[in-house]
Amino acid sequence: MNKTNNSSAVKVMLIDDHALVAEGFRELLLKILPPESTVDIFSSTERATKGLEIENYTIVITDLIIPGQNVLNFIATCRKAYEGIIILVISSVVDANSIKSCLAAGANGYLSKAVTSNEIILALEYTFDGKRFISGDLTGRLTDSILFTGNSGLTKKEMEVLRLVAAGNKTKKVAEILFVSPITIMAHKRNIMRKLNLHSSTELVKYVYENNLI
Template sequence: MTVDEQRAEEVLPTPSEANPIRVLIVDDHALFRRGLEMVLGQEVDIEVVGEAADGAEAVTMAKEMAPDIVLMDVRMPRRGGIDATSAIKEAVPSAKIVMLTISDEEADLYDAIKAGAMGYLLKEISIDEVAADIRAVYGGQSLISPSMASKLLSEFAAMIKNKDDRPQLPTPRLTDREMEVLRLVAKGMNNRDIAKQLYISENTVKNHIRNILEKLQLHSRMEAVVYAVREKLLEIT
């Protein structure tokens, strides 16, 4: 994705009843899909355009419907959610995918990020929070449960220890403020919380994140965290 494409994604039309966020729900439990559909159906700016019971069906439906957001379970029959995420991102690059799962395995989180997911949420969150999370991802934010954020950093800390002898590549220089923002992103904080923490506006946070992505030539906040940990730009405690 080019810088221009990243900026174009940030200038999305404001969702409304006339222009709702189109959502595809993917989960192998029919009862969960129905419950989620009922909750989201009460939101005037969100429209559930389809449901899929496994990854294979999700890929087919995503190609046909080109949803804005895909809520994707991780472990499903026939084709898992992570493999389906890779396929959907290749076929429908504009679709933003959020993993909504019971799996708190570090490997699943890591693989989901590599596959292109913009969020990783555990099903322990309140179902009423899902609508707000959908709006946040549609608006360009990446979401990750705080407990999973710490696991992500632990996973990459272990990777670093195992690869200390690999050649170190030169890395772009981030400003002190950009490093502050990146550290808070790594803790799972959203733009609003980062703005409060640093006493700056949300727009300023967005600008810092955009600059970080441009400098690192990456596509998402989570990829930036992964990169920063791998290249030892962030200290792991």
């Protein structure tokens, strides 16, 4: 899908709370999408939800972490209400559990923000053909996570907490991202340490990186 392609124009909804990043990405998309395509930027899922009620969008592209927003719920609601729409997540969050959660919620594809324009084109082509797409730099993480999760004894939520903590997030921040209380996160951390036989945050971070989980 590019400027030389004879495909019909598409209408894209781009959700990102960073204005400069969103504007730059918008310009990139307009270069690779068919002529006459449009890209509308929304800074929150609430505004995006209202936008979907007004315009007939072909594609929704969203970041995963938007302060104060539950993007997973938005994806699930969007998928239920607009069955044929293409939903792509492009994020700096690259842990396997987030990828699997987004796909389970109804996303058609997941890409890291490190991808090139060629891979975005490939993602659009795959998803328009009804296939799911994960960017090449993330497929290894997904495979490693599947193997690790089956042997670690950790729950899905504990895996989320493990990766977020190892990525340098404080307890309060992890709680905000997962929409739970800091006390709940502290309880998860204790259970993780016990199950993995770890005794400090330093050991936890080392364990995650040695097992290629982040």
